[in-house]
Amino acid sequence: MTNRTRVRHWIVSGCIAVSCVSGCRPTERFRAWRDSSEVSYFQNFVTQIEYPDVNVPISPTAAKSPMPLSVENPAELPSYELTLQEAIRESLQSSDVLRSLGGQVVTAPTGQAAKFDVALTDLNPQIGTQAALAAFDAQVTSQLFWAKNDRPQNNNFALIFPLAFNQTTGNYINQIQKRTATGAQFALRTNVLYDNNNNPTRIFRTDFTGFLEAEYRQPLMAGSGTTYNRIAGPTTVPGQYNGVLITRINTDISLADFEAGVLRLINDVEGAYWELYFTYRALDTVVNGRDAALKTWQVVNDKKRVGLKGGDLGPESEARANYYLFVGQVNDALAGQSGLYAAEQRLRYVMGLPPTDGRLIKPSDQPLQAEVSFDWQASLNDALTRRVEIRRQEWTIKRRELELIASRLNKRPRLDALTQYRWRGLGDHLVGGRNPNNQFESLAQNFTEGNFQEWQAGFDWNYAVGLRQASAAVRHAQLNLAKDMTVLQEQQLRISHDLSNASRQISRSYVQMQANFNRKMADLDYLETKENLLKVGFGENPIFFVGQAQQRLAISENNFSRSLVDYNLAVRDFHREKGSLLAYNQVNLSEDALDSATIQAAYQRGRHFTPRDNPEEVTVRNRVSQGPMNPSSVGLPIATESVPTELVDPIQTP
DSSP states (O other), X not given: OOHHHHHHHHHHHHHHHHHHHHOOOOOOOOOSSOSSSOOOHIIIIITSOOOOOOOOOOOHHHHTOOOOOSSOOGGGSOEEEEOHHHHHHHHHHTOSBOOOTTOOTTTOGGGOOBTTHHHHHHTOTTTSHHHHHHTTSOEEEEEEEEEEEEEEOOOSOTTTSOSEEEEEEEEEEEEEEEEOTTSOEEEEEEEEEEEEEOOTTOSOSEEEEEEEEEEEEEESSTTOSHHHHHHHOSOOOTTOOOOHHHHHHHHHHHHHHHHXXXXXXXXXXHHHHHHHHHHHHHHHHHHHHHHHHHHHHHHHHHHHHHTOTTOSHXXXXXXXXXXXXXXXXXXXXXXXXXXXXXXHHHHHHHHTOXXXXXXXXXXXXXXXOSOEEOOHHHHXXXXXXXXXXXXXXXXXXXXHHHHHXXXXXXXXXXXXXXXXXXXXXXXXXXXXXXXXXXTTSBHHHHHHHTOSEEEEEEEEEEXXXXXXXXXXXXXXXXHHHHHHHHHHHHHHHHHHHXXXXXXXXXXXXXXXXXXXXXXXXXXXHHHHHHHHHHHHTOSSOHHHHHHHHHHHHHHHHHHHHHHHHHHHHHHHHHHHHHTOHHHHTTOOOOOOOOOHHHHHHHHHHHHHHSOSSOGGGOOOOSOOOOSOOOTTOSOOOEEOSOOOGGGOOOSOOO
């Protein structure tokens, strides 16, 4: 057996012995979380719930809220008389975030509308108007580099050429580049190179070389023209549209979203105001019923005490039960989910007030009772043309039209005309005095003498065979435009249905208000007759009929108040569907006045783009907007002067 074979046997025997000593132990599976005391840093620290270290103050309006009202007597609280206009004004002044009663500002804060949204859209550094304008700003580029080279050389001319090449270099590059609205690019660049080496063939051991170059590139097909560049910006990528016109339309769409948020806020404020009015009337109704039931109970007790007919246990218990029925209704009308304090708190929220401040808001405006008539055709035309949702969709359609124009213009080959002109120079120094006997005294002298000039002119052609991507972009833009046109037609159909329903609700609630008022007057007469029977003790069980009459009167009074509020809310809904809610509530939207710096910048920009010889030559291309639009200028309805006598409500506003 050879030595090599013996060594191999010893190695195999050793491996078998180690395996036997260690045993047949299966490999443990890898587990991300080990059940041991030595857990990982990730498990201990990274995944634990922590509180963010941010310096955010707590809102004083929310932090200083006193104990909420529950079953306190509202007559003992100081009142805060409030008109609807004051409520709307207060809510608009305090609404940095456009509140909504049905919103989710706590659970979904990113989707909450705020007054900053328009500015955020306009100033978006990627897709905002300023970002689109920045693509045409002049770009300045500068580079300065130093280098040291030390390279051995393989040559047989040691007496002439050194064995190592030693060199110190410096390179300074400076360029300014500007893109215009026609797609052209202007560039002016300089390149200066400093060289200090030990090459014996050089005239100067150190020299400065460089050039001054001017370049002009003008697209002739794809990417050319102000129309394309104002829509798509300085890009020829199919499907990418981020020009000035597109970003400005995005800002207009954001303005429409802001207006829609204001409309929702005003709609909620008016709804909360009239709902609070209704809770006062509902509370007044059940309080009157409770007081009447208490008086009835006292009459029965008096009869029971003197032993008259109708004073036995049955009538007394029935009168007592009727009284406590009204007591429970008073508690619900005061502190229930739809009670007075809850309704008052909802109005406080949309107004931006704390939940309570020791005062109780009381609506001081009387609801409208006169019959309101609208011109249906004029209202329908306003709804189909002036609704903020319609105007927002029309802005979207305008954007799609511009995108289609740009996509068609982009379906062209790339052909650029390119010209360059260059001054070259060489000098022993960078700058210095002029030496007429040595044109290479300095680089600056060599530049200014202009003895070395170069130029280049030609065309740069780029063509994608088949234009597959550009053709797809055109078809995509066409489909987007067709879809948004279809959506607009569907919106118009839906608005016509909603306006019809709102008009129907006005008529229904007005007739219902008349019917409920007449029912209330009838129930009042019915209660009076039953109370007279109770006084004289006529009838088998007058207490039952008196209690029933009291409950019927409370229900009819509550229904009349409900129909009165519903009528006013129906008028509000009609204005909302018609697009005149801002005008109806005397709210006007306007932008802040421009500061002096902005006005001066606009003046200078206008001077730059206006021909000085003949200002009348200025033309406006591709008009996007039809001019300013005031959303509060929609006509108001006409209310009849006369008020039907049967609708005069004898109950005073609490």
